[in-house]
Amino acid sequence: MMIFKKAIQRRSFIKGAGAAIALPFLDAMVPALAATAGQRPFRIGYVYLPTGRIMDHWIPTATGSDYELTPTLAPMAKHREEMLVLSGLDVTAGNGSHSGPCASYMTGITPSKEFNTVGISVDQIIAKQLGQETTLASMELGIDPPEWAGGAVDGLSGYYTSTISWRTESTPLPRQVNPRNVFERLFGDTDTLDPEALRRRMESKSSVLDSVSDGVKRLMTTVGSGDQHKLQEYFDAVRDIERGIEVTEAKSENEGFVDTDIMRPAGIPTLFEDHANLMFDMILLAYQTDMTRMISFMLGHEGSDRNYLELGAKDGHHSLTHHKGRQEAIELVKKIELHQSELLSKFIGKMKATEDGEGSLLDNTIIIAGGAHSDSNLHLHTDVPMLVFGGTQKNVKGGRHIRYDSDPVSNLHLAVMDMANVSSEEYLTEKSDATGILKGLTG
């Protein structure tokens, strides 16, 4: 981690009306940052749409900027200019149903059943390189609880369906599903985001840690050299946390404020909609405060069998997608997909409405919303649903439907890494299905 000088002057807060959070701003003195001075940091987000989409309600027939919005995309109408609809992308390395394609989605590698390995996923590569500049390198979020991950499919453990993020080829990353825990991870054990309260908390935490460091230093002089290494570990760990606080404090030349009514969530809401909205709120907060720039969020496990009772569905999502042509089931699946589109659209709307420097938060973020399956009844992982939102900072040009010719989804990941100025070397192992940076996104 880079060492920052502690802010010499006390930050002065310009108090605004209502609950406001300070917008951290990049200190221009800090070297080796991707963004040039004056530019807002570039954020990346992946939203995973589980269990496929009914593709004839998803993919527009026409390409270019005059495409017609299909029924499941209708809720995105107001974001048409900021949205790219991509078709013809395959999860080329995907293999089998659910587990395999899900594991390949962000890694571009076919999982090995023999060794239980996949590969490092794009979000973790990005996290490693951008994460040094933020308090949290990345966040992996979800909605379905881990115990729902079903039994083995095609020889691959059900666990593969519960995450898309892999830190190494054999280290899958679990996902946080409790919005309260996410909030606490971002802001600590606090109920509100009142800036005074936050500042006080950070100062309290700092003073405790300072005092602890002093205590350790004092103790180290009294123990034998053989024991000092343990205390040194402890001391280093405390320093690490202090540095994290310093990073947050050092980024605090205030430029403006954003109003938020978001309070600390109580726990996991019962209704899917409430749960998803809360998680989207947490994502928004994390981006706004620049706590992290890389977030992936699964709206459910791949193959999720969640019961959308509130939409009138009696069966689980996954069961319904195996409709075998039954119209009633197909209608329910479309309803579920529409519901998810509405939630996604609401999130995009909030990103658009949030100021970030001179533009909106959405301008400075690229959100990729897609999944590893297209037709879930047949377990296809070709021509998968894929939407791109935002990214105008990097000249992403929305308002179009682009049809590709069986390009691997990995190529899209390469394009994202390229925009984020992140080296894709680790992604491009010999087993990777990537063939080159996906063209046509920018204009």
Add this chain to the structure above:
Amino acid sequence: MTQRIFQLDSYASAIKIFTSVCFLFLFTSNGFVYSQSSTIDGPTEHSKYRTFLNRYCIACHNESLNTANLMLDKANVDDLSEAPQLWEKVIIKLSLRAMPQVGFPLRPSETEYDQMLSYLESELDSLAKNNLNPGRPSIHRLNRTEYSNAIRDLLDLEIDSTALLPPDNVAEGFDNIAEVLAVSPLLMEQYVLAASKISRLAIGPSSMLPVSETYTVSEEFLQNERMSEDLPFGSRGGIAVNHYFPMDGDYNIRIKLARNGEGFIRGMRREHRVDVRLDHDRLDVFKVGGEFYGKTGPLFTHSQNPDFAGDTDQIGYEFSADKDMETTFAVSAGNHLVGVAFMDDRAKSVGYLTPDLMIKDFANYKGGEAMLDSVVITGPFGETNPGMTPSREKIFACVPTSASGQEECARTILSNLAHRAYRRPVDQVDLDTLMVLFDKGQDQGGFEGGIDLALQRILAGPEFLFRIEHDPANAKPDTVFPISDLDLASRLSFFIWSSIPDVELQNLAENGQLRKPGVLEDQVHRMLADPKADIFIKNFGEQWLALRMIDLAAPQKALYPSFDGSLRVAMKKELATWFEYMVREDKSVLDMLSADYTFVNERLAEHYGMPGIYGDKFRRVSVNSPDRAGLLGKAGLLMVTSFNSRTSPVVRGKWVLENMMDMAPPPAPADAFQPELQVESQEGKALTMKESMEAHRQNPVCANCHKMMEPIGLALENFDGIGSYRTRYVEADAEVDPSGILFDNSEFKDTAEFREKLLNHSNRFVHTVVGKVMTYALGRKLEHYDQPVIRDIISKSESDNFTWSSLILGVIESTPFQYRRSQP
């Protein structure tokens, strides 16, 4: 011998061994005689031990073969001080009669074994006496258990440390080994976060937003009997939770019932009543089920089946009948018992899965009894107050009556807390440090805010988190010195209570009384009698006897259909209760080998085939077969030493060797070829386990260790993978054959004889137990220089017949527990 002993590439070694053996026969004074009753003799007193080694050991353990890195031809048996580690290893093998290996033509007589052992042990013991080495445990970070117990004793607050802190690293089978208790940045973050949460909880927040906690009942439980002693008599299923309510206020409980795999709530065909209680007083009763809004579909639901699943309205009801099951009530801050259970008002059905359902059918079944899925407690709402919790009472020893009194009161409170938390008297620097934080906290949060911040400093600081024993100021390097009374008090309380010393113990230490005659022994007995010592029984027992593994076992449902959550819990409870009984009743540790009694409830009794036991309370019974006596008859242990789909004689044998005989086999060589278990013969006939294990014996490199482990495991083959008794293998259609040869070359034809032969090594079992207790007490790995200490403890406990208290006291009075080596 009928099989080739050595492979072709070891032909050279074969020649070497053959010639060595020939030399022995030519040059030893007695020639080749299979000695049954002779003693060791030779020209001088000492050379008789050299003769012993030459005759029985150096055929393999010589310089050119260097078997097991033991060159007994070169080792100096006249002066053991040159290599005590080596001789301690020899002692292990000789006392278990495990060397020479089974099958080696020359074996010492019993007298010869005893003479050699007697010499080695007394020499090493007297060397040790003249060169005390108590070892030097490293700085010991409080592990998760110790941390939460310390919080409980310091602040009168029960916390769920598993939610706040990650699990600790394990070494030597225990999670309190100082060396591996590291401090990573992630752990540090969690300690800091935990400190702030705990401090706020203990002091009581002045205000807070509602928080929800979900308590889920594991799917493994069939909920067809009373689930807990904390639930009412005549109740069925449900859950009892001890929930911490952070403030006085209103709280909401929402109840969710269990659904089948399709989402249908189970048991809605008839009405059920759900009883909700707070501290045993009824809050509410809900009626649920038994309503009809249309025709109901078949009991086995399945979405792929296009047949009728019920009228839509009825389906809707069966999906959401529990939507109004919630209640709001006022409660005071602190811990309260929340109980949710079904009122059982029918005659009990016989059998556990009615009617004989496999678990996978059960997934589709929506009939039977309703079950609880989870309970969510949310709050506080409405008018809230910090309330008067036990922890507030503990912390606020004084309450300032004026602004000017705050500083003094703060000093009192903080020095009290630090005195206990740091396990030593508080000095000026300590107090000044805390007052700095008090001042900062007071600026923003008043008096209580100040105490809060200072308490966080205590809980996150090294003085609390680490147990540090200091060398005396003027200690010369590498010398032995007694640890201070305060350090002794700490060691005692972390050993027996896994927590900080209480006031009485700490006072005795601070006043220099602890080492006065009789005081230490009195304190040990007091501490053992205290209910807080339950944690020792639980922690030590759970880890030594692998009880934690019972939670992780996953016997395959198709192969073990009778296994369920109730059986799992019963297995664990049996071992825990049995072990607790042994320690609390101060039995001889030897009873663990052959006790003919155990503790069962109805579920476990059924598993063991014991008739006539009803109800879920555990009660003492006699075992119903000699094979079930002692540790090796316990279903829980037999299950965790098996795989998910079958027994494993290797795992069982290894467990016994490692945890009962302290003779762990070395790990398999890294490049060992590990063949698939042969389950069928060439002709396709299913093999018995014994036949399958033969393959291990073909390769002599494997056979050396496997022939020690497998006979033990095979002797236990009458117990299947979940500890049920069997006499035949179903697939092989053959009898279980438990006969074999033990590592000490004694043959046994059945399980009873096996137990008899194993009991010959009771002394070694005591040795193993003492070793385990010592490891746990010292928080470090044992070394060769600890072995004489163990022998000493054993000889001192013999007159007490090795009771638990005599062994524990023996460990506490031993040199490694009371002394330390200074920095080398």
